[in-house]
Amino acid sequence: MSDGIADYVSRVYRFALRLTGDPHRAEDLTQETFLRAWRKRGSLRDPRATRTWLFRIAVNLWKDQSSKGKPDAVALETEIAAGCATPDQHLQGQEELQQAIKKLSGLPPRQSQVLYLVAVEQMSLAEAADVLQINKNTAKVHLSLARKQMRETFQAKS
Amino acid sequence: MKPIDCEQLDDYLAGDLPCDWVAVFEQHVGQCPACSAEVTQWKKLGTDLQQASQALEAPSAALMESIRESCEPTRAPPREPTRARRLAAAVAVCLTAGLWLAVIPGGRESSRPPKEDHVVAVPKGPITRVELPDNVIGVPVDIGDPDVTVVWVYPVYDPAGESD
Numbered sequence: 001m002s003d004g005i006a007d008y009v010s011r012v013y014r015f016a017l018r019l020t021g022d023p024h025r026a027e028d029l030t031q032e033t034f035l036r037a038w039r040k041r042g043s044l045r046d047p048r049a050t051r052t053w054l055f056r057i058a059v060n061l062w063k064d065q066s067s068k069g070k071p072d073a074v075a076l077e078t079e080i081a082a083g084c085a086t087p088d089q090h091l092q093g094q095e096e097l098q099q100a101i102k103k104l105s106g107l108p109p110r111q112s113q114v115l116y117l118v119a120v121e122q123m124s125l126a127e128a129a130d131v132l133q134i135n136k137n138t139a140k141v142h143l144s145l146a147r148k149q150m151r152e153t154f155q156a157k158s
Numbered sequence: 159m160k161p162i163d164c165e166q167l168d169d170y171l172a173g174d175l176p177c178d179w180v181a182v183f184e185q186h187v188g189q190c191p192a193c194s195a196e197v198t199q200w201k202k203l204g205t206d207l208q209q210a211s212q213a214l215e216a217p218s219a220a221l222m223e224s225i226r227e228s229c230e231p232t233r234a235p236p237r238e239p240t241r242a243r244r245l246a247a248a249v250a251v252c253l254t255a256g257l258w259l260a261v262i263p264g265g266r267e268s269s270r271p272p273k274e275d276h277v278v279a280v281p282k283g284p285i286t287r288v289e290l291p292d293n294v295i296g297v298p299v300d301i302g303d304p305d306v307t308v309v310w311v312y313p314v315y316d317p318a319g320e321s322d
């Protein structure tokens with residue numbers, strides 16, 4: 001697999017974690033996203049937009065699944081970190097990293113998704129709103145709430 | 159234009175402040191300890207979450223492999239029947255562009271044009287991927303060209319529903 005595809009798989013998987021709140025469902029959603037993307041790759045006009053295109057496919061698939069009765073996103077809690085870390089990932093400060101992820105995953109799903117897209121994926125608010133198919137002002141409110149929640153946690157910790 | 163003050167912090171952090179306001183707001187940040195602290199915390203939050211997500215939320219090797227197999231062109235698989243059946247069960251076959259697949263009723267060559275729902279259109283372009291319905295089996299045929307895969311598609315025999 002070329003590094004380019006591996007990078008997209010990683011990004012889609014991490015975003016899928018924000019949508020599904022569950023590593024197994026995130027894997028399934030990632031797989032389905034790439035299958036659909038592969039089938040519809042002719043519809044990608046601008047390769048520079050690949051990331052947002054993939055994320056939108058993931059959102060659409062997740063919405064389809066949710067409307068068919070699969071449960072909504074749930075908080076990941078500590079499960080994710082335990083499940084994904086390998087021995088060589090025991091970096092200095094890993095506990096802090098785990099805390100950060102735990103806190104991100106503990107946010108309400110929409111807040112977690114918007115914060116993730118803007119803070120981690122470095123998307124503009126408009127791009128994040130486009131991916132999540134929500135109003136930009138709504139996205140802004142979620143981002144503001146998420147930021148305050150995260151700040152309170154970090155302040156409480158220190 | 160509204161006066162630039164702490165009110166614009168959310169827009170600034172969200173990258174949603176109009177371009178000509180950004181420099182003005184950054185001047186404000188330089189003079190406002192509250193906004194300055196927020197901006198510093200926001201940057202640290204982004205860095206921490208990026209590091210954390212990359213370190214702790216890697217997709218499994220199995221997922222990577224599975225997606226690679228699904229999305230990269232593959233050579234025609236060997237022709238043993240069991241393999242062909244597994245291929246059909248997987249529902250997906252990678253084919254070269256420009257081919258039309260016709261389901262041959264009962265496995266015999268058809269003298270009339272196949273019905274529309276028995277035809278799978280393959281778009282023009284590089285190697286592509288075609289979904290087969292559940293009720294057919296695809297059997298790859300070696301035509302001696304490594305760049306072209308021809309797959310015979312047979313309906314699954316169903317005595318109950320045999321009428322045309």
Ligand SMILES: [Zn+2]
Pocket residue numbers: 163164186187190192193194
């Ligand atoms: Zn201020």
